[in-house]
Amino acid sequence: MVTSSRRLDRTFGALADETRRAILARLVHGDATVGELARPFHVSRPAISKHLRVLERAGLVQRGREGRISRCALDAGGMREAAEWVDRYRAFWEGRLDALSRYIERRQS
Amino acid sequence: MTGAVHAVRVSRIIRADADTLFRAWTDPRELVHWWRQEGDGWAFASASIDLRVGGGYRLGMTDPDGKTHVAIGVYREVQRPMRLVFTWDWEDPANRVGDTLVTVEFKNVGDSRTEVVVTHQRFTEAARMGRHEQGWTELLRLLERAVG
Numbered sequence: 103m104v105t106s107s108r109r110l111d112r113t114f115g116a117l118a119d120e121t122r123r124a125i126l127a128r129l130v131h132g133d134a135t136v137g138e139l140a141r142p143f144h145v146s147r148p149a150i151s152k153h154l155r156v157l158e159r160a161g162l163v164q165r166g167r168e169g170r171i172s173r174c175a176l177d178a179g180g181m182r183e184a185a186e187w188v189d190r191y192r193a194f195w196e197g198r199l200d201a202l203s204r205y206i207e208r209r210q211s
Numbered sequence: 212m213t214g215a216v217h218a219v220r221v222s223r224i225i226r227a228d229a230d231t232l233f234r235a236w237t238d239p240r241e242l243v244h245w246w247r248q249e250g251d252g253w254a255f256a257s258a259s260i261d262l263r264v265g266g267g268y269r270l271g272m273t274d275p276d277g278k279t280h281v282a283i284g285v286y287r288e289v290q291r292p293m294r295l296v297f298t299w300d301w302e303d304p305a306n307r308v309g310d311t312l313v314t315v316e317f318k319n320v321g322d323s324r325t326e327v328v329v330t331h332q333r334f335t336e337a338a339r340m341g342r343h344e345q346g347w348t349e350l351l352r353l354l355e356r357a358v359g
Binding site: 194199200 | 253
């Protein structure tokens with residue numbers, strides 16, 4: 103429930119940007135080079151690289167090298183943590199709403 | 212709040228009017244009653260509420276393992292009986308999650324029923340994320356599946 107984590111802040115901060123979400127959505131379909139990632143966006147390669155650094159720091163993307171070409175792939179770690187946070191709080195608030203519902207029903211009966 | 216920028220969104224339709232539900236959520240004497248209903252193992256220990264914009268709250272609770280946690284925050288919006296917005300964090304510095312934002316909406320859906328919608332955002336800058344949002348929670352699911 104209680105997760106202290108700057109990394110989570112970074113992860114969710116990284117997800118807050120539309121271009122970065124689009125990059126991630128592209129990577130769902132497989133690894134890609136920076137050039138391939140830059141193509142569908144109307145931004146420069148350095149701009150894409152900057153987004154990739156943010157995604158990397160957030161634990162959402164991994165970069166590996168093949169010779170001179172750097173390839174990007176999804177990173178399971180950061181994603182799982184972010185999804186866990188969402189799941190945990192969803193369960194928490196579901197529980198609270200169930201409790202409220204029961205309280206109201208009982209009071210009325 | 213715009214589009215699908217929500218981290219967590221849950222809702223229930225409850226047979227009561229918005230006034231009743233808003234009071235249940237904001238009056239500490241009522242809050243301690245329902246929060247500690249049996250079920251998911253969370254219990255309420257204490258509540259103090261200063262219900263005004265800029266006012267704070269403290270909610271002490273024990274988790275299913277018996278550990279005590281104190282949730283703290285500040286009210287950002289208080290619109291009786293429709294809407295309540297407050298920041299949410301844990302008091303223990305070791306457990307800080309940073310500024311997260313909870314919105315509780317009470318929507319009259321007719322027939323003396325009210326839909327209660329709780330939205331919990333992980334980051335407060337969500338408001339400036341723009342209107343053309345694709346649901347990033349859905350993206351998260353997609354990504355999670357992709358990485359197995």
